[in-house]
Amino acid sequence: MEFTGGGRLEIRVTSADVGKRVSVRYVTGSGEAGGMFTDAVGVLTSWDDRVLLITRRTGEAVRIAESSLVAGKVVPAAPARRRGPSATFPELARATARAWEPVESEALGGWVLRASDGFTRRANSVLPLGDPGLPVAEALAYARQWYADRKLPAYVQAATGAEGTQELLCAELDRLGWRREVSAEVRIGALAPIGDLDADVSAVRLSRAFDGTWLRRYRRFGEPGPAVRALLTSGPSVWFASVAGPDGVPAAIGRCVVDGRWAGFMAVEVAPELRRRGLATSVMTALARRALDEGASAAWLQVEADNDGARALYDGMGFAPHHHYHHYRWAEA
Known part of the structure; x- marks a missing residue:
C-alpha cells in the first residue's frame, strides 16, 4: 500500500472526501512509546470534531483521531471480481x-x-x-x-x-x-458449475409447492401463519426441494427463486445428525439444474457472517462475497 510522495508520507484526504473510498495509515496506542502503524480501507463516512469515521467492507466502523493520521489518500472502487458473474x-x-x-x-x-x-x-x-x-x-x-x-x-x-x-x-x-x-453476506457465483457438480440428486424431489413436513425441517418460526406461506411462495419462479427422511420429516430441504438470469438459493437446511454427507450439495445441485433449464446463468445466496459451515460449503461451490447487509x-x- 503506497502512501508516499517524493519519499515522504503524505495525508491527501480531507473532510471534503466524505463519501469516498479512502485508505489511511494511523498510529495506534502512544505514538511516543510503542505506538504501531495500522491501515484502514473503507468509505469515509464522517470527519467531525477531529475524528474520522471509516466504514469497512464488512460494515465495521473504525474511529480514528485526526491527530493520529500519518498518511491517507482517496482510492478507486475495488476492482471488478474476476470469477463468477458481474453484478451491480x-x-x-x-x-x-x-x-x-x-x-x-x-x-x-x-x-x-x-x-x-x-x-x-x-x-x-x-x-x-x-x-x-x-x-x-x-x-x-x-x-x-x-x-x-x-x-x-x-x-x-x-x-x-x-x-x-x-x-x-x-x-x-x-x-x-x-x-x-445482525449482518450477513450476499454471495454470487456462476450457476453452471453448481449444476455440474458430481452430486447424487436421485433422492431430491422438486416441487412448486411445499407441505407441512417441509416446514417442520425449516424451523424458522413457531406455528406457521399466513405470512410464512405467502413469503415462501413469493417470487417470479419458485422451486422447493426435499430429501425424504427416516421419520417423515425431510432429511434436507431447499428453496430456489429463478428471476431472469438470477437463481437465488434460500432455506437450505439439513437434519443435524445427517450433516456432512453431501445432502446440501445434492439439494443445491438439483435446484441449479432446474434453474439452468429456465435460462438462469448466475446464482446468489445470503449467509450470516458467523455461519462457518455454510461459508465453507459455498466457498467450495465457487460463491464469492459481493456485499454485506x-x-x-x-x-x-
Whole structure:
C-alpha cells in the first residue's frame, strides 16, 4: 500500500472526501512509546470534531483521531471480481428483494417499508434503494411510526462493501440511535458449475409447492401463519426441494427463486445428525439444474457472517462475497 510522495508520507484526504473510498495509515496506542502503524480501507463516512469515521467492507466502523493520521489518500472502487458473474448492487438488491416479497409494503420515495407479521427481518424492514424524498431523520421517524402501528419493531436493512452501497446511511443510523443487530453476506457465483457438480440428486424431489413436513425441517418460526406461506411462495419462479427422511420429516430441504438470469438459493437446511454427507450439495445441485433449464446463468445466496459451515460449503461451490447487509433496529428508550 503506497502512501508516499517524493519519499515522504503524505495525508491527501480531507473532510471534503466524505463519501469516498479512502485508505489511511494511523498510529495506534502512544505514538511516543510503542505506538504501531495500522491501515484502514473503507468509505469515509464522517470527519467531525477531529475524528474520522471509516466504514469497512464488512460494515465495521473504525474511529480514528485526526491527530493520529500519518498518511491517507482517496482510492478507486475495488476492482471488478474476476470469477463468477458481474453484478451491480442495485441489480442484486432488487433481485434478492423480489425473492422474498412482503405481505404488506409501502413506498416512501426510493425506500420500501415492508411488513409480514414479524416473520424474518428481511420481510419486516425498510429497504432503502434511493432517496426517500424526505430528510433521513424524518424518513426514519415515519418508518418508526409505520412499524409501531403494526406492533412490530422498526428495522432498516442497509448494505456495505460494494460500489453504490450505503455506508453513509449506516453511519447516520448509528448516529441517530439505531443499533446493528445482525449482518450477513450476499454471495454470487456462476450457476453452471453448481449444476455440474458430481452430486447424487436421485433422492431430491422438486416441487412448486411445499407441505407441512417441509416446514417442520425449516424451523424458522413457531406455528406457521399466513405470512410464512405467502413469503415462501413469493417470487417470479419458485422451486422447493426435499430429501425424504427416516421419520417423515425431510432429511434436507431447499428453496430456489429463478428471476431472469438470477437463481437465488434460500432455506437450505439439513437434519443435524445427517450433516456432512453431501445432502446440501445434492439439494443445491438439483435446484441449479432446474434453474439452468429456465435460462438462469448466475446464482446468489445470503449467509450470516458467523455461519462457518455454510461459508465453507459455498466457498467450495465457487460463491464469492459481493456485499454485506445489516439490519439496524431502533433502540427504543
